[in-house]
Amino acid sequence: xxxxxxxxxxxxxxxxxxxxxxxxTLFNTCLDMGGRHVEQRHVKLMVDCMxxxxxxxxxxxxxxxxxDVISSACAKVCExxxxxxxxxxxxxxxxxAEACRKCANACNANFEESQSKxxx
Numbered sequence: 001x002x003x004x005x006x007x008x009x010x011x012x013x014x015x016x017x018x019x020x021x022x023x024x025t026l027f028n029t030c031l032d033m034g035g036r037h038v039e040q041r042h043v044k045l046m047v048d049c050m051x052x053x054x055x056x057x058x059x060x061x062x063x064x065x066x067x068d069v070i071s072s073a074c075a076k077v078c079e080x081x082x083x084x085x086x087x088x089x090x091x092x093x094x095x096x097a098e099a100c101r102k103c104a105n106a107c108n109a110n111f112e113e114s115q116s117k118x119x120x
Contacts, residue, residue: 007109011106011107011110012057014107015056015060015074015103016057017099018099018100018102019050019053021096021100023050024096025046025093025095026046026050028092030043033090037088041084042085045084048077049078049100052070052073052074056070056071056074060110067110071107071108071110074103074104075103075105078100078101081096081097081100082096082100085097
């Protein structure tokens with residue numbers, strides 16, 4: 001059910017990094033900039049991303065049996081958030097997008113590994 005400790009630790013860190021990046025960017029860049037930065041869809045994505053990244057890290061930390069389902073959802077939300085940040089543009093938004101993509105890649109890898117082990 002679980003991958004090696006090093007991969008799990010890196011995945012947990014990726015989730016926290018994305019969560020923290022979204023929070024910092026939302027409150028210290030988006031709210032200051034206004035306009036497209038605070039469009040409803042974008043703000044909701046960032047808040048969803050923060051919540052799912054935290055939930056996913058928590059599930060991996062406690063080795064939840066449902067982590068693969070949550071990891072899959074987290075990857076999708078992180079990817080959508082990254083795309084939204086890239087559309088808006090600017091150095092801080094791109095930095096946030098990169099953290100979200102890193103988390104999405106880690107969560108996708110966790111989900112794929114879980115699925116391949118379940119099939120075996």
